[in-house]
Amino acid sequence: MLLKSEPSAIAAFLEDTSNLKSGWTPGVCFPETLEEIAALLREAHADGRRYTIAGNGTGTTGARIPFGDYVIAMQKLDRIDEVEVLGDDKAMLHVQGGALLQDVQAKAAAAGWFYPPDPTEKTCFIGSTISNNSTGSRSLKYGPTRNYVQALKIALPQGDILKIERGEHFADTEDRFTIDLPIAGRVTFRLPDYTMPKTSKHNAGYWSKPGMDLIDLFIGSEGTLGVILEATLLLRPAPESVIACLAWFQSEEELLDFVGKARTGSGGVSPRALELFDRRAQEFLRQSYPEIAQETAGAIYFEEETTADAEDTCLEAWLDLMEACGSPVEKSWAALDSEGLQKLREFRHQLPVLVNEWLSRQSESKVSTDMALPDERFAELFRLYRDACDREGFTYIIFGHIGNAHLHLNILPRNHEEFVRAKTLYRQLVSDVLAMGGTLSAEHGIGKLKSEYLVQMYGREGIMEMVRVKKAFDPYLTLNVGNMIPKEYFE
Ligand SMILES: Cc1cc2nc3c(=O)[nH]c(=O)nc-3n(C[C@H](O)[C@H](O)[C@H](O)COP(=O)(O)OP(=O)(O)OC[C@H]3O[C@@H](n4cnc5c(N)ncnc54)[C@H](O)[C@@H]3O)c2cc1C
Missing domain, CATH: 3.30.43.10 (Uridine Diphospho-n-acetylenolpyruvylglucosamine Reductase, domain 2)
Known part of the structure; x- marks a missing residue:
């Protein structure tokens, strides 16, 4: 080595x-x-x-x-096995933790299968996406990475290798797990007592639910409980056809109305992705796409899975809905084949790239949110962010997974004074979102930057319950210390 x-x-x-x-x-x-x-x-x-x-x-x-x-x-541990077909609608893929997500997706696709988790950034390692319970635009239909992890092989902090198969180890009636290991001996702990928010995406702190599966504790634990060496992933049958479209709106209220109707299936639509680009995001994107109209108040990107036979009907349902919500159908950007789909995905990916380029020319870092509310409260989250930033006079963009009420607000400070004010606003927004039943992180995790806010979410007692779980596996504090749990809580 x-x-x-x-x-x-x-x-x-x-x-x-x-x-x-x-x-x-x-x-x-x-x-x-x-x-x-x-x-x-x-x-x-x-x-x-x-x-x-x-x-x-x-x-x-x-x-x-x-x-x-x-x-x-982890980069040398990048093996991806052949797809193992278990039935008409079930297949598995065995991978090592350092395999690239895009290679895993390509391997599944080459065999006619589909790995649904799709973070916008595809050059991440599969082990990281599991340790972050990553999600993406398709999570609206398919849910987070957690739903596609069937088995894990994990190196625990004292050197044991633990294999867990979903469905084999559940918390007992007192929410306790007991595991006997060759090196660590008996590891026994109780799950944290806190109640997790009712958001469809959540990646803040250890997963904790009565009677839960042990595998779910490791998923989303940000590498604090072990190294994910290998995983067995569940695949789905590849959809026969996917339509995608960018619908433009001249008012934010019409845009929000469209989202509300689309996510509840109005007119027979059934989106697998509903993504927002607000007006300010368009201003960034116009640098690469000058054809974006000046008067646009924002856009919604949507995808739906369909079949070759049903494609026309599916598209018509969407066009009707767009018309009903005031979106000029003739100006929309639709994709009906894989090349068109790729172009629209590239459009989506350009936004963080352009923002990062802008930031590299500034002296201050951005202040960004990854919070989510329960799905039906998507408009409240949008308005909360928009109104607060307008009040402060910030440069900002709001974009992302509006179908899951999960929006990324990026505040882009132009000087240090603005950065300090943006941090103050961030703290206030965290309080507001938590009070509304939301989560601090829907997908990016807590890491080192957001651990102080996790205390705001779960309180001192909740953090100490996480410390007890961590110490049960890692009594010498060997692995990923400083992530998720603030260091001072170990003292
Ligand atoms: C432009 C852009 C778009 C993004 N879009 C999304 C998105 O749509 N959805 C989303 O969820 N995220 C998104 N992300 C965030 C990021 O891509 C994910 O969090 C991803 O899972 C990180 O993978 P990585 O391999 O780069 O991990 P790293 O950044 O290297 O590490 C992330 C964490 O994983 C831990 N880790 C790594 N490997 C292992 C392992 N084998 N076992 C245990 N722990 C491990 C690390 O210790 C660390 O805590 C985006 C990021 C960017 C830059």
């Missing part, structure tokens, strides 16, 4: 897309086998080492950035 410590080799591991600075590491390990990872962890306490797990660095919360830890780089 390679261990690199020269500055040029480790520099990339000191960043992700969060702009969090001042990470440092004595060295980056590049394990090539599962056993090498287990051995690193087994010897960590005796060696006086801590480890941070690195995926591919597309995370937004500083979670993979080490502050003195050694790094376990």
Whole structure:
């Protein structure tokens, strides 16, 4: 196993897309086998080492950035097996934690199957998407990554390798798990007592539900409970055909009306994705797409799965709905084949790229939200963000998964004074969203940047319950310390 410590080799591991600075590491390990990872962890306490797990660095919360830890780089563990077909509508794919999401999706597609989780950024590792319970636009129909994880092989912090198959280990009537392990011995703990929000997307803190499956504790635990070595993923039959379209609106109220009707299936539509680009997002996108009309108040991108026979009817239902909500049908951008679909996806991906380019020319970082409300409250979330930012006079954009009431607000400070005000507003918005029954993070996780706000969500007692779970697996605090749970709670 390679261990690199020269500055040029480790520099990339000191960043992700969060702009969090001042990470440092004595060295980056590049394990090539599962056993090498287990051995690193087994010897960590005796060696006086801590480890941070690195995926591919597309995370937004500083979670993979080490502050003195050694790094376990997952990139050499990238095997993807052949698709295993188990029936007409069921297949599985066995992968290693460092496999790229886009390669996993391509492997499934080449065999005529479909892996639904689709974070906009496809160059992430599958192990990271599991540790973050990642979601994407298609989660409106298919739900989060959690729904597609059938089995995991995990290296636990003391060096045991644990295999978990969904459906095998459930919490007992007192919400307790007991696991006997060769190295760690008996691990026993009670799940946190907090109630999780009723949002359709949620990735903030340990998963905790009465009678839950043990596998769900590890999914979304941000690498704090173990290294995901391998996963068995559930595949779905590939849809025969997908239509996609960008519908433009001249008023925000018409746009919100369209979302409300589309998500409840008005006129027979059945979207698998409903994504917002607000007016300010259009202004960014116009740099790459000058054909975007000046008068637009925003756009909704939608996708629906259909069949070749039903395509026309499906499209007609959407056009009727657009017309009914005041969207000029002739100006919409529709995609009826894979090339068109790819172009619209590229359009979606351009937004964060353009925002990041803008930010690289500024001295201040953006302040961004990843919060969600219960689905039916999507318009309230939009208005909350819009009104607050307009009041403050900020440059900002609002975009993302409006069908799941999960919107990304990016405040783009032009100077330090604005950055400080944006942080103050962020704290206020967190309070507002939590009071409305929302979640602090729907998909990006907590990492190092948002752990103080997790305290706002679950309170000191909730955090201490997470500490007890963490310490049951990781008594020497070896793995991903500083992620999710603020460090001071371990003292
Ligand atoms: C432009 C852009 C768009 C994005 N869109 C989405 C989106 O639509 N939906 C979404 O959910 N996210 C999105 N993200 C966020 C990001 O892509 C995901 O969080 C992704 O899962 C991170 O993967 P990574 O391999 O880059 O992980 P990293 O950033 O390297 O690490 C992320 C976390 O995973 C942990 N980790 C990595 N590998 C393992 C492992 N094998 N076992 C245990 N823990 C591990 C790390 O320790 C860290 O805590 C987006 C990011 C960008 C930049």
